[in-house]
Amino acid sequence: MTTLITSTGTSSSASPGVGRGLALSVLRLHRSALWLWLLLVVVLSATMLWAYGPGFDAADTEGRERCRANSEACYFPSGPALDRYDTAVSYSTLAVACLPFLVAVWAGAALIARELETGTAHLAWTQSVSPTCWLAAKLAVPALLITAGSAVLVPLHRLVWNQDAWLRSVDWFDGSIYPSNGTLPLAYALCGLALGALAGLVVGRALPALGVAFAALLAVLYLANEYRLSLWPTVTVTGAKALNLPDKALRLDQGVITDKGTRIGNNMACTVSDGAADLQRCLTRSGLDDIWATYHPKSHFWPLQLAETGVVLAVAALAVTAAFVLLRRRTATEGVAV
Incomplete structure (x- = not known):
């Protein structure tokens, strides 16, 4: 039996078709999650395109009309069109920011832990797939899909936010905008995927892995919120310059x-x-x-984003490394070729 496992594992790693087969297997096995992700991307994209086009035009027209009629409305614009626009933008922003948690929960509970719990992972390891290739496919396929979806959602979100000059009056550093408006959504989604996979391997049961993955990513986000502004050097001014800081600072x-x-x-x-x-x-x-x-200053948006992105991706890389090391040790004790 050991000889059979070793020989099949070696041949599978050498065969170029195994990688494609693993990718298709992951897509088939988790096709419900795939369709849900595609539906989410389509709905969010359509919502933000509406907010960028007809939604903004209607809200802008209504806001300017009310501003001409009442000067106070210039500072606190309101109305049916404005409410619809604000709802669309707010929920889209919340969805983009919360995607990492959804990914972490799914990766921990369904992608890894459920297959370990039901024994389908061990069955695959004793056939033609090595544990290392199995885990690599489980991480690579969703990572590519998450990256593709984020490449659509984040630019659309920035497009809407850059156009929104006065209707919502949200600054670049606002807690509801900052995590959704740059490279961070993708970084946290990949980190959630890595932490979820590690939680699934450590716990080995779907429901507890769900909670562990969620709590782990929540801890990373909490620490990031605490130290985010210290990731890039600040600007200090004295005298009259301290009275009049740059716009949007x-x-x-x-x-x-x-x-x-x-x-x-x-x-x-x-x-x-x-x-x-x-x-x-x-x-x-x-x-x-x-x-x-x-x-x-406002010019520190991208340096802060990229610095935090680097830290979050480093955490993701550590989680992925730990997942492969744990898998190797666990399968080595079971006599499965990695």
């Missing part, structure tokens, strides 16, 4: 500098000064030397 901290050179953060003294001369008079009266502010 994210202010992180502001404070004063005492006459002894000590910086005190979260201090708003003299920040309402009108110009450099008024600032200097306020500083003299208060016995201070200067004021300062630390911020991220």
